[in-house]
Amino acid sequence: xxxxxxxxxxxxxxxxxxxxxxxxxxxxxxxxxxxxxxxxxxxxxxxxxxxxxxxxxxxxxxxxxxxxxxxxxxxxxxxxxxxxxxxxxxxxxxxxxxxxxxxxxxxxxxxxxxxxxxxxxxxxxxxxxxxxxxxxxxxxxxxxxxxxxxxxxxxxxxxxxxxxxxxxxxxxxxxxxxxxxxxxxxxxxxxxxxxxxxxxxxxxxxxxxxxxxxxxxxxxxxxxx
Amino acid sequence: xxxxxxxxxxxxxxxxxxxxxxxxxxxxxxxxxxxxxxxxxxxxxxxxxxxxxxxxxxxxxxxxxxxxxxxxxxxxxxxxxxxxxxxxxxxxxxxxxxxxxxxxxxxxxxxxxxxxxxxxxxxxxxxxxxxxxxxxxxxxxxxxxxxxxxxxxxxxxxxxxxxxxxxxxxxxxxxxxxxxxxxxxxxxxxxxxxxxxxxxxxxxxxxxxxxxxxxxxxxxxxxxxxxxxxxxxxxxxxxxxxxxxxxxxxxxxxxxxxxxxxxxxxxxxxxxxxxxxxxxxxxxxxxxxxxxxxxxxxxxxxxxxxxxxxxxxxxxxxxxxxxxxxxxxxxxxxxxxxxxxxxxxxxxxxxxxxxxxxxxxxxxxxxxxxxxxxxxxxxxxxxxxxxxxxxxxxxxxxxxxxxxxxxxxxxxxxxxxxxxxxxxxxxxxxxxxxxxxxxxxxxxxxxxxxxxxxxxxxxxxxxxxxxxxxxxxxxxxxxxxxxxxxxxxxxxxxxxxxxxxxxxxxxxxxxxxxxxxxxxxxxxxxxxxxxxxxxxxxxxxxxxxxxxxxxxxxxxxxxxxxxxxxxxxxxxxxxxxxxxxxxxxxxxxxxxxxxxxxxxxxxxxxxxxxxxxxxxxxxxxxxxxxx
Numbered sequence: 068x069x070x071x072x073x074x075x076x077x078x079x080x081x082x083x084x085x086x087x088x089x090x091x092x093x094x095x096x097x098x099x100x101x102x103x104x105x106x107x108x109x110x111x112x113x114x115x116x117x118x119x120x121x122x123x124x125x126x127x128x129x130x131x132x133x134x135x136x137x138x139x140x141x142x143x144x145x146x147x148x149x150x151x152x153x154x155x156x157x158x159x160x161x162x163x164x165x166x167x168x169x170x171x172x173x174x175x176x177x178x179x180x181x182x183x184x185x186x187x188x189x190x191x192x193x194x195x196x197x198x199x200x201x202x203x204x205x206x207x208x209x210x211x212x213x214x215x216x217x218x219x220x221x222x223x224x225x226x227x228x229x230x231x232x233x234x235x236x237x238x239x240x241x242x243x244x245x246x247x248x249x250x251x252x253x254x255x256x257x258x259x260x261x262x263x264x265x266x267x268x269x270x271x272x273x274x275x276x277x278x279x280x281x282x283x284x285x286x287x288x289x290x291x292x
Numbered sequence: 293x294x295x296x297x298x299x300x301x302x303x304x305x306x307x308x309x310x311x312x313x314x315x316x317x318x319x320x321x322x323x324x325x326x327x328x329x330x331x332x333x334x335x336x337x338x339x340x341x342x343x344x345x346x347x348x349x350x351x352x353x354x355x356x357x358x359x360x361x362x363x364x365x366x367x368x369x370x371x372x373x374x375x376x377x378x379x380x381x382x383x384x385x386x387x388x389x390x391x392x393x394x395x396x397x398x399x400x401x402x403x404x405x406x407x408x409x410x411x412x413x414x415x416x417x418x419x420x421x422x423x424x425x426x427x428x429x430x431x432x433x434x435x436x437x438x439x440x441x442x443x444x445x446x447x448x449x450x451x452x453x454x455x456x457x458x459x460x461x462x463x464x465x466x467x468x469x470x471x472x473x474x475x476x477x478x479x480x481x482x483x484x485x486x487x488x489x490x491x492x493x494x495x496x497x498x499x500x501x502x503x504x505x506x507x508x509x510x511x512x513x514x515x516x517x518x519x520x521x522x523x524x525x526x527x528x529x530x531x532x533x534x535x536x537x538x539x540x541x542x543x544x545x546x547x548x549x550x551x552x553x554x555x556x557x558x559x560x561x562x563x564x565x566x567x568x569x570x571x572x573x574x575x576x577x578x579x580x581x582x583x584x585x586x587x588x589x590x591x592x593x594x595x596x597x598x599x600x601x602x603x604x605x606x607x608x609x610x611x612x613x614x615x616x617x618x619x620x621x622x623x624x625x626x627x628x629x630x631x632x633x634x635x636x637x638x639x640x641x642x643x644x645x646x647x648x649x650x651x652x653x654x655x656x657x658x659x660x661x662x663x664x665x666x667x668x669x670x671x672x673x674x675x676x677x678x679x680x681x682x683x684x685x686x687x688x689x690x691x692x693x694x695x696x697x698x699x700x701x702x703x704x705x706x707x708x709x710x711x712x713x714x715x716x717x718x719x720x721x722x723x724x725x726x727x728x729x730x731x732x733x734x735x736x737x738x739x740x741x742x743x744x745x746x747x748x749x750x751x752x753x754x755x756x757x758x759x760x761x762x763x764x765x766x767x768x769x770x771x772x773x774x775x776x777x778x779x780x781x782x783x784x785x786x787x788x789x790x791x792x793x794x795x796x797x798x799x800x801x802x803x804x805x806x807x808x809x810x811x812x813x814x815x816x817x818x819x820x821x822x823x824x825x826x827x828x829x830x831x832x833x834x835x836x837x838x839x840x841x842x843x844x845x846x847x848x849x850x851x852x853x854x855x856x857x858x859x860x861x862x863x864x865x866x867x868x869x870x871x872x873x874x875x876x877x878x879x880x881x882x883x884x885x886x887x888x889x890x891x892x893x894x895x896x897x898x899x900x901x902x903x904x905x906x907x908x909x910x911x912x913x914x915x916x917x918x919x
Contacts, residue, residue: 208352209352280339286340292487
């Protein structure tokens with residue numbers, strides 16, 4: 068089973084590489100990238116490896132290649148949000164393995180090359196700076212709530228659009244924009260960083276967003292305001 | 293066929309979409325993006341939420357707040373009324389209100405956000421036309437002085453103010469405190485929902501019939517008051533024509549930017565009542581009366597001339613020198629007032645005065661100043677309203693009944709509670725009927741024949757201060773009645789309005805009556821109720837004595853000039869009495885002359901022995917006279 072998955076992902080990786088939006092984006096940390104934050108190791112030219120490996124020890128389908136952060140986060144809360152927001156889970160933890168600024172960007176498990184390969188080198192702290200907007204740090208109280216079950220909120224809040232379940236895919240859609248929740252049933256599907264963001268980038272859309280937020284359409288996809 | 297289904301489906305979904313948007317923030321002035329419908333909007337920014345929210349911030353915020361905060365310190369709403377209820381005073385607005393104030397106090401640029409849409413940068417979103425903050429002078433710019441804005445940062449305490457609706461926590465309504473607990477405060481979002489303008493002005497619930505105000509405020513007897521029930525048409529500034537009843541609270545109050553401070557009044561004090569369509573000179577409503585003109589007359593309550601002294605509630609200090617004043621609210625309660633004037637033979641408070649408060653004098657011995665008072669709220673008798681200002685309560689000490697305060701009609705103000713004291717020998721029956729005037733000797737009331745037909749309840753009837761004091765056009769149905777103002781001294785009202793001087797400026801005499809001089813039958817104030825002489829008959833045998841009818845013998849030779857009440861029966865005064873009870877004119881009979889009087893058993897039973905004099909008239913008589 069695992070083998071099939073690996074094959075599938077490897078194929079996909081190959082497929083994505085062809086038209087990669089990720090190339091030269093801020094998620095391209097390879098030496099040849101045009102991004103500001105990237106490795107200074109000239110032989111380190113792979114893009115996907117900062118996040119994926121075909122030989123992962125990680126048990127998710129993502130073939131994750133990074134050390135997770137073991138931080139405890141201050142989660143979002145507000146007087147108008149009834150449900151308690153849990154600690155980040157799912158794909159959000161993958162993002163936070165770089166974006167909480169506690170794990171070195173270089174903290175890749177399987178580096179390219181034989182017998183463990185070479186560790187990439189970064190200048191400065193080698194971590195995302197948490198004083199800037201891209202590093203959320205451990206304080207998620209001022210970030211859009213994540214990792215909570217969307218339907219639990221929607222059930223009591225008439226200002227949220229109902230999710231649609233198609234097979235095992237749970238989405239929220241409006242006016243041509245469709246965003247994916249993480250989970251196979253409405254009762255379990257959570258909102259994660261990946262609901263709004265595609266770490267590989269979408270052509271013509273800034274900030275790794277799944278859809279352009281011009282006219283705030285991204286926000287209006289879920290919020291009826 | 294399938295195609296048709298599709299078309300229908302698409303059309304329906306488009307329609308649904310449109311109707312969904314119609315209530316959306318997108319169609320409101322809070323859509324500050326370039327597509328916004330308002331005058332104030334961005335020159336390039338297309339995002340709507342970004343002016344207030346960001347999915348990621350570096351600030352300590354609630355609700356993903358993105359706007360830069362205001363650091364202003366606000367001067368808070370306060371009022372005597374809240375103080376009098378020991379209502380807990382307010383605090384600076386809490387964070388919920390401050391979010392709104394970050395634009396609406398006018399100190400911070402509308403576009404000043406933390407996280408602009410240019411990835412990861414702090415900055416200011418440019419607005420078209422170079423607008424930065426909400427322009428000064430715009431109704432949406434509340435500034436930092438909140439004395440004329442509905443209080444925010446205030447707790448909600450129906451135990452302190454019983455006219456607040458009490459409900460259990462948490463409130464399950466769109467209108468909520470922040471937080472939604474007993475400790476919560478009224479903040480901007482209590483009344484406003486910034487994303488939804490369905491109700492106009494971003495209100496949480498519709499304010500038709502002032503339902504939003506009524507959600508919290510339950511003014512006593514408001515439901516039956518004329519200002520709530522009137523169907524008279526009214527066109528509020530900037531709004532469509534409606535009725536007084538529907539516009540309700542908003543006729544007089546405005547939640548923001550009013551000119552009347554405190555109480556959120558549209559205009560200062562009486563000017564709120566004088567606004568167009570109401571009680572002023574500009575244009576009254578169909579059934580409303582122009583009070584402003586009345587209060588501009590020569591003899592008047594100083595409604596228009598004194599301002600800034602009224603307190604709510606007033607007390608004996610705030611009504612006394614140097615704070616003496618009279619605002620509409622001192623006699624009327626606009627939340628309870630109803631249509632309808634008083635009727636004769638009663639002193640029960642009239643509809644127009646319903647709900648006002650007054651004072652009831654405590655007991656005092658004959659012809660002394662009552663100095664203890666109970667607040668009567670609401671008033672039961674009209675006189676209780678008048679006593680607030682016209683007794684020790686508002687005048688202070690005046691042992692003789694006469695103050696040093698010069699009244700508009702040229703005499704010093706006197707103490708009416710002393711004059712209407714139940715222990716006095718004679719009074720007009722303003723406080724109690726004459727049968728109940730315990731100080732009076734029998735027969736207490738006048739004989740029926742001494743009264744005009746309308747006053748046929750001798751002994752049992754009572755009367756109003758406003759039976760004698762009021763408007764100078766008492767028979768008009770278009771001008772307001774009541775003692776607002778008059779061209780006649782003492783605001784004397786009725787057909788006949790002259791006392792103690794006739795229109796020519798000389799003192800009234802029985803000769804005027806006997807020989808039909810000086811238009812006595814239409815001018816002599818007393819004849820409004822007392823026929824005195826009619827059908828060739830005098831109504832008592834003292835007046836009929838021809839010796840008393842000499843042209844030089846004035847009414848004020850025997851009667852007190854202030855005919856409210858007297859230490860002696862039948863409003864007789866003694867030569868030792870002081871001015872203004874004693875007219876004290878220069879002529880021999882232009883001042884009180886009697887030194888002793890005793891009441892006879894009937895109006896025609898008087899003889900010379902009922903009066904004694906030190907000299908003159910019929911000389912000294914023996915026996916006991918009233919002291």
